[in-house]
Amino acid sequence: MSSEKKILSHLQREEDIKLGERILDLAERVQERNNKHTTKFLNPRETKIAEEILAQLADINYLSEGGHDKAERKRVIIFPAYLFPEHQNVPLSCFKIKGNFDFVNVGHGDFLGALTGLGIKRELIGDIIIYRDTAQVVAVPEAEKEILFNLEKVNEVPVEVEKMECDEIIFEEKHRKEIKTSVASQRLDAILSAGFGDSRSNSKAAIEEGRIKLNWVREKNPAAEVSVGDLISVKGRGRLKVVKKRGISNSGRIKLQIDRIT
Structure with missing residues (x-):
């Protein structure tokens, strides 16, 4: 080899x-x-x-x-x-995007769509962190002029863009709910069902339709194995993180702690 x-x-x-x-x-x-x-x-x-x-x-x-x-x-x-x-310095640029979003519900996807709509490829855009009425965006320096001078609207709402220092980024604390549950196996559909309280059939359908990511990769196999530390993302609903195994129940089910992050 x-x-x-x-x-x-x-x-x-x-x-x-x-x-x-x-x-x-x-x-x-x-x-x-x-x-x-x-x-x-x-x-x-x-x-x-x-x-x-x-x-x-x-x-x-x-x-x-x-x-x-x-x-x-x-x-x-x-x-x-x-x-x-x-x-060493990794080349990065950070921006604030502000607008009056009081009457329009905007999220991560709206800001990402506005940026890619300028012709900026996804791989040139880092994290998009929303804090109150502002999106804070990390991008490659090569995209700086395009973002500063050509981004005018997000979801039809006029916006102002300004450069910021990356160490000024502010985070909104996410809601995290600890769930103690048990599953027959660590299949993706079983974990998804336990974490969100959905039926197994609905969880299986969501996976097969391509609406679920396991560790940032779209996963369409309901039987995919989920390990401790893995992250499951569900568009529009949040994330599940398998925190730890808590042992085996008397009936042989696997006891888990799952955090639901929304």
Whole structure:
């Protein structure tokens, strides 16, 4: 087995393998040219894959940043091992988008749609954090002019855009409900049903219709295995996080703690 195949051998999904190959290609270019390279924004699953691969390369170092401490979407800067991570800066720009949304219900998807409607690709946009009447957006610096000068409306509401320091980002505390439950197995449809109180058939249908993401990847298999630490996202309803196993009941069911985040 070649060294590249060995490094990628733990990856099963086609999209994960392709990402791994891209990361190895970038690392090779950094080594050959003795320079730095920064990825586009990666979701948490992709970031984890990139970090695991780069950690195996002796002559390479890396740093992942998303503009704030709670960042989900991050860019990874890859650089020669002799450089120190604390001396590296991941190129990021942050913006405030404000408008009078008193009579219009807007959410994450509306702001994302307005940005991609300008021709900005999703991979160039990081987290979008909504706080009261303001959306705080992290993006690549190359998108700065487009966002500042051409974003005029979100869901037909006129908006003002200004640049901000990324360390000024404010978070609204999410509601988190702790659920103690038991399931016959750790299938996705069983966890989803327990977390939201839906029927098993409704949960299965939602999965098969492509409305559910498991660890940021759309999952259409109701029987997909869910592990402790996994995150399930349901559009318009929130997220479920499997926090821990609490043992086995007398009847043989698996006792879990699940957090519902809305």
